[in-house]
Amino acid sequence: MLSKKACVLCTGCPESRIDSTRVKNFLIENGWTITDKVEEADSVLFRACGLTNVAIEHSIQVIRRLKAKKKVNAQFIVWGCLPKINREALRTVYNGITFGEDETNILDKILEAKKPIAEVTANSCMPIFELKPRLNKLEKLFSKKCCIAGSESIFQIKVSTGCLSNCSFCSVRISRGLVHSKSIEKVLTDFRNGLDKGFRYFGLLATDLGAYGRDIGQNLVDLLVELTKEKGDYKIGLRNINPYFLSEMFEELRPIFASGKIWFLSSSAESGSDRILKLMRRRYKIQDFIEGIRILNNEYPNISLRTQLMVGFPTETNEDFQMTKKVIDELKFDWVEIYKFSPNNGTPAATMTNQVPEHTKAIRYRQLYLKTRLQRPHKKLRQIFS
Numbered sequence: 001m002l003s004k005k006a007c008v009l010c011t012g013c014p015e016s017r018i019d020s021t022r023v024k025n026f027l028i029e030n031g032w033t034i035t036d037k038v039e040e041a042d043s044v045l046f047r048a049c050g051l052t053n054v055a056i057e058h059s060i061q062v063i064r065r066l067k068a069k070k071k072v073n074a075q076f077i078v079w080g081c082l083p084k085i086n087r088e089a090l091r092t093v094y095n096g097i098t099f100g101e102d103e104t105n106i107l108d109k110i111l112e113a114k115k116p117i118a119e120v121t122a123n124s125c126m127p128i129f130e131l132k133p134r135l136n137k138l139e140k141l142f143s144k145k146c147c148i149a150g151s152e153s154i155f156q157i158k159v160s161t162g163c164l165s166n167c168s169f170c171s172v173r174i175s176r177g178l179v180h181s182k183s184i185e186k187v188l189t190d191f192r193n194g195l196d197k198g199f200r201y202f203g204l205l206a207t208d209l210g211a212y213g214r215d216i217g218q219n220l221v222d223l224l225v226e227l228t229k230e231k232g233d234y235k236i237g238l239r240n241i242n243p244y245f246l247s248e249m250f251e252e253l254r255p256i257f258a259s260g261k262i263w264f265l266s267s268s269a270e271s272g273s274d275r276i277l278k279l280m281r282r283r284y285k286i287q288d289f290i291e292g293i294r295i296l297n298n299e300y301p302n303i304s305l306r307t308q309l310m311v312g313f314p315t316e317t318n319e320d321f322q323m324t325k326k327v328i329d330e331l332k333f334d335w336v337e338i339y340k341f342s343p344n345n346g347t348p349a350a351t352m353t354n355q356v357p358e359h360t361k362a363i364r365y366r367q368l369y370l371k372t373r374l375q376r377p378h379k380k381l382r383q384i385f386s
Contacts, residue, residue, distance in 0.1 A: 006032045007041035009066070009129040011059055012049030014239065015205050016080060018158050019101050020047045022122035026107065029115045038066055043075040043111070046129075048090070050082030051171060052342035056089050061131055063093045077110070079103075084175035086345045100175055101161065123156050123194065125205075154201045154237065155194035159187050159223065163208040165242060168281045169313065169341065169349040172207060179211045184223050188230075195232050201263065203237040210245025220245070221252045228261045237264035243289040244282065250292050257300045265296070268308035272323035276313050280349070286327070293331045304334040311368055312341040312361030314352035321364050328371055336372040340365050 006027045010020035023045060024034055035041055044066055048059035059082050070076055082090050083098040090098065099106045108116045160181040163173055187204075194202055204223075206212055213219045220241070227236060246253075246267050256262060271277050272286050296303055309324055328336065340361040343350035 003031055003033045004042040005035045005040055006043045006045065007035050007038050008045045008126070009038075009062070010047035010049075010080070010126050011055065011062065011128055011130075012047065012051065012081065014125050014156070014203075015158065015161065015207060016047055016049060016101075017125035017128065018122050018156055018205055019080075019104075020126040021124050022117070022120055023047070023104065023107070024126065025122050026104075026113070026115070026117045026120040027111070029120055030111065030113045032111075038069040039071060041070065041074055043077070044070050045077045045079070047080035048078050048082035049080065050085035050089075050175065050345075052339075052344055054342060056082060056086055056345075058131070060089065060093050062129060063090075065131060067093070081172070081175035085171045089345075102177065102180075121190065122158070123190065124152065125156055153199075154203045155197070155199035156203045156205055157187060157190045157194070158182070158205045159209070160206040160212045162211075163242075164211045164214060165208060165244070165283070166281055168279065168352075169310070169344065169347055171344040171347055174346055176207050179208070179215050181213050181216050181218075183216065184213075184218065184226050187223060188226060191227055191230065195230065195234060200234050201237065202234060203239060203264070205239055208240060208242050208245070209238055210241040210249070219249065221249050221256070224253070224256045228256060228259055234261070235263035236261055238262060239264070239266045241265065241267045242282075242284075243267050243269060243292070244284040246292055247284055247288045250295075254295075257296070257303060260302070262300075262303050264304045264306070266306040267293075269324075269327055270308060270310050271313065271316075271320065272309075272325070272327040273316070273320035276316055276320050279315065279352070280313060286323070290327065290330060293333075297332045305332070306335040306337070307333050308337045308339065309368060310339055310341055311364040312356040314341070314349055314356065315354045316341075316356050316364075321368075325368060325371060328368070328375070333372075338365055338369045338372065 008020060008024040010017055028034060038044055046062065046066055049055040050059065063078060077097050078090065078094050079099050080101065084100045097110065104117050107113065160179055162176040162179040164179050191202065209220060213222060269289050270280060270282060274285055277286060293305065296305060311321065
């Protein structure tokens with residue numbers, strides 16, 4: 001009997017992409033052949049992002065395209081964050097099987113698996129499926145960048161999912177729930193596996209890496225202390241540490257930074273205005289974030305840094321926006337991601353008064369995007385991936 005073919009696609013963040021790789025590996029372990037051609041597949045599995053309205057619209061467009069391209073009798077499954085965050089939007093284009101990340105064991109029965117998905121791991125991020133390039137004219141000028149999460153040079157380890165924050169603009173907790181951490185022993189097993197395979201660069205992935213271990217009586221410092229005890233020539237990347245936890249653990253993290261074993265750290269400032277941060281429910285002061293990053297800039301310059309900044313949060317004034325610009329003026333980052341506020345379904349910020357007009361968001365986005373791209377680029381990331 002010929003092996004059945006499956007096509008696995010996804011949109012979304014690195015955590016979603018490593019989850020999708022796990023599903024692909026699960027299919028391979030159970031005798032499926034993977035194809036990147038939708039029209040050839042007997043089963044099409046699409047992980048749909050639902051983080052923002054823009055992401056939801058894109059996911060729906062992808063679903064329409066896949067329905068049109070797949071074989072008439074092919075099985076089609078849409079899963080991931082979109083079904084959890086906005087099931088109503090999904091049901092406008094899809095009425096089939098659907099589930100969230102914490103329900104992937106459903107696939108064991110659907111696909112009659114001999115090896116359950118609970119026994120399958122993944123250590124790479126699947127590329128994002130795009131209908132077409134989505135760059136505007138300004139972004140096209142600066143489109144050359146390093147795809148950190150997608151690099152085959154990095155051995156990715158998902159250490160936890162979910163978060164302990166309650167940000168007023170974010171819908172991730174709706175789909176991911178509270179933090180659920182992998183034990184340090186299991187992370188160490190993955191880490192040693194990567195070392196045995198010859199990897200030098202590692203990435204720790206989580207919804208909020210700063211919240212790692214809080215559900216099992218440990219924290220990120222405990223994990224990093226154990227990882228950095230391992231012998232060998234390696235470096236560890238830390239993705240998505242909420243500034244609240246970064247400030248809380250900073251002094252304990254400094255010996256780890258000084259070890260030379262950390263090559264990358266990502267922490268999202270979101271705004272330079274304490275007033276806006278309070279409305280966002282971010283639980284930290286911008287000066288605490290600035291002081292921490294300044295220490296990293298001055299004392300640990302070999303650590304590559306990334307942050308995210310949002311423009312257009314409800315009630316954001318020009319004065320608030322100028323404070324956000326000041327963050328870029330005062331600190332050095334190797335990559336800054338700029339995005340516009342989106343009123344996500346089910347979040348408090350979506351119903352706040354004094355929403356910022358779209359044209360104002362667009363102007364502030366262009367100003368901040370151009371400002372970050374015209375700064376002299378750092379070379380550390382390109383040295384790794386070139």
